[in-house]
Amino acid sequence: MHALHRLTLMFMLLLLPCGAAHGARFAAIGEKKVVDLADVMKNVERSDVIFIGEIHYNQQHHAAQLDIIRTLHGKKIPVAIGLEMFTPEDQERLDDWSAGKLDEETFRPVYARNWSYGWDLYRDIFIFARDNKIPLIALNIPKTVISKVMAQGPSSLQENEIPPKISWSLNASQADYMRTIARQVFGNNPPEKYLARLSEAQALRNSGMAWNIARFKQKHAADRVVVLAGIWHAVKHGVPELLEKHGKFTYKVIVPELAEFNLENATVREADYLIMR
Numbered sequence: 001m002h003a004l005h006r007l008t009l010m011f012m013l014l015l016l017p018c019g020a021a022h023g024a025r026f027a028a029i030g031e032k033k034v035v036d037l038a039d040v041m042k043n044v045e046r047s048d049v050i051f052i053g054e055i056h057y058n059q060q061h062h063a064a065q066l067d068i069i070r071t072l073h074g075k076k077i078p079v080a081i082g083l084e085m086f087t088p089e090d091q092e093r094l095d096d097w098s099a100g101k102l103d104e105e106t107f108r109p110v111y112a113r114n115w116s117y118g119w120d121l122y123r124d125i126f127i128f129a130r131d132n133k134i135p136l137i138a139l140n141i142p143k144t145v146i147s148k149v150m151a152q153g154p155s156s157l158q159e160n161e162i163p164p165k166i167s168w169s170l171n172a173s174q175a176d177y178m179r180t181i182a183r184q185v186f187g188n189n190p191p192e193k194y195l196a197r198l199s200e201a202q203a204l205r206n207s208g209m210a211w212n213i214a215r216f217k218q219k220h221a222a223d224r225v226v227v228l229a230g231i232w233h234a235v236k237h238g239v240p241e242l243l244e245k246h247g248k249f250t251y252k253v254i255v256p257e258l259a260e261f262n263l264e265n266a267t268v269r270e271a272d273y274l275i276m277r
Helices: 003-015 037-044 057-075 086-100 106-115 120-133 143-152 170-185 192-218 241-248
Strands: 023-028 033-035 048-052 079-083 135-137 225-231 251-256 273-276
Touching: 003 225, 023 037, 037 057, 037 251, 057 079, 057 086, 057 120, 057 225, 057 251, 057 273, 079 192, 079 241, 086 106, 086 120, 086 135, 106 120, 135 192, 143 192, 170 192, 192 241, 241 251
Parallel strands: 048 225, 048 251, 079 135, 079 225, 251 273
Antiparallel strands: 023 033, 023 273
């Protein structure tokens, strides 16, 4: 299999469907108990940033994300939504959408060129944002930049393509995760070159998202930023700990329960709450 195809498959393995949508249940990791949305909100609504991880194909996770956004808005708390799926080239289009200047037919191609997962999975979130003029923030690194890193490594990038205070070395937890994913495609001995490139791309995405969140918060200090991102960006050893490089921002992390990451073995070093299966 061609190397690029294998790397594509590597990412797709993370995104398998995970059941139908229904009302979300939560669990407080520190207390090891199931809690309701009201309990979650009491503890997260004062944070500068609320990270909500997702399996991209899981409608239940998106329903939980919208519940939290809707609750913040209902309490008259200023809120913005940070999106892993968009890159800054389309920030103006996001602004136009939030301002009500674009209809759905016009916006969907913009969505599609940024994200390959079905519009219907996220539609309710986008419609709520537009109807309530909630700012949307493009967080991710441009795809062309990621492609350069995957092909040639970080040395191929220009200075203006690299976010400030980047760390190219993943912490131990993120590095272990990259090795696990690589082994699912390449077997027990993934090529070191591709593992290195994969890790560098992950580090670049995490650093870029942290920087884009911080830039928004520096201009809009009162807004709570709800970040919608894949689980392994949202966990504390992903984007959140890198956010600390850019200022004293408070945050809480909510991620889905997985077979290998559940109420029994999860700790507050990774997240604060679980979306229960």
